[in-house]
Amino acid sequence: MSVATDPSEKFAAYAHPERLVSTEWLAAHLGEPGLVVVESDEDVLLYETGHIPGSVKIDWHTDLNDPVVRDYISPERFAEVLGSKGIGRDTTVVIYGDKNNWWAAYALWVFTLFGHADVRLLDGGRDKWIAEGREVTTDAAAAASADYPVVARDDSAVRAFKDDVLAHLGNGPLIDVRSPEEYTGERTEIPGYPTEGALRAGHIPSAASVPWAKAAAPDATFKTRDELEAVYLDGAGLQAGDDVIAYCRIGERSSHTWFVLTHLLGFENVKNYDGSWTEWGSAVRVPIVQGAEPGVVPAR
Amino acid sequence: MTDALPDALAEIRDEFLALGQQERLQLLLEFSNELPELPERYRDHPDLFERVAECQSPVFLFVEVDDADVAHLFVTAPKESPTTRGFASILVQGLAGLTSAEVLAVPDDYPQTIGLSQAVSPLRLRGMAALLGRAKHQVAAKRAQA
DSSP, rough: OOOOOOOHHHHHHSSSSSEOHHHHHHHTTTTTTTEEEEEESSSSTHHHOOOOTTEEEEIIIIIOSSSSSBBOOOOHHHHHHHHTTOOOOOOOEEEEEETTTEEEEEHHHHHTTTTTSSEEEETTTTHHHHHHHHOOOOOOOOOOOOOOOOOOOSSSSEOOHHHHHHTTTTTTTTEOOOOOHHHHSSSSSOOOOOOSOSSSSSSSSOOOEEGGGGGTTTTSOOOOOOOOOOHIIIITOOOTTEEEEEEEEESSSHHHHHHIIIIIIIIIIEEEEESSSHHHHHHHHHHHHHHHHSOOOOOO | OGGSSSSHHHHHHHHHHSSHHHHHHHHHHHHHHHHHOOOHHHHHHHOEEETTSSSSSOEEEEEEEOTBBEEEEEEETTTOOHHHHHHHHHHHHHTOOOBBHHHHOOTTTTTGSSSOOHHHHHHHHHHHHHHHHHHHHHHHHHHOOO
């Protein structure tokens, strides 16, 4: 049985208000049976410096990625990881993290690959919780382990592979959520991550440039529905009913955009291309466009 | 190769390798908390510091080589980046008291040898390699000036 949703007015305007909770809501529901709070950060030690009381840590590198193959963990491993954090299949999971919930959204997307039904984000994430002076602790959470079933991962609904992107070209919109410099091809890597580059620079033909953080307000919360529509509908030209593929460099920033398009704006067929630029920009003979214009899809 | 490693760096490496994965993170956190504040004389001199672009958070680094040819490494990193602070602190402690030539002789792959690849991930360890690389680069530049 899942925990009650947050009835706040801001969320009610979104397509799926049940996917967000506010800091006030979380403070009032901490410790409630059936709720597990998960911290997921870019920095692997941040949780240890202080976290929301009772929250558990899931790290995207060490917990969710397969250590050998470039893929997510197996169903068996997922069941093991979640069970060890006290999460069952019916548990309401609220994820929060640093940097506008960038990595939290990525964790949520991976939970979605495994069909976990009730997984939500804390609006404003770690930054807002701390800015409001709410309680944090360095005490390790004593997570009672739970039984999480081994469920097959469904890569067809929200995940796109390179061939899916090739087939999508010219048939639907793509959103490139990287920095403008990466989009134009001035640089192959994210500012600050120069070693995660690709062999070629630029973007996938026809992709619109909408850097992921445009969905966030200065206090790390998501912008309102009206503001988001201005960015993605008026700005990037998406239309209701579009099938959309989002990509970035390795699929983490685009998970954030995937969340916004799917759960806040209500697009029903949005996929995250996690191979993203580190695959596309190094693949042989895939089309690439450089410069500030989306460019045209070459005839096949 | 490893016998060229200065004592302090070797001790830090052995300390990490003696621990289980989870304890290695705790030790890294201890290093993070031990990163020294900048000495008074450098606090108001952001001009002296070089931004470490490889780290996503604002990390700044400065190396001084004194009259006795001993290198001193100073790093600032925000508390929201404890992993980077931990990497910096390992280097500050591990390079303390070394001459410029000894710093330059530190193997570039030191960050990959201290047993953090699994607990921290290889991707994140690149931030530490960048810190070491930039510290050595500054030492080399200062030797050339001397």
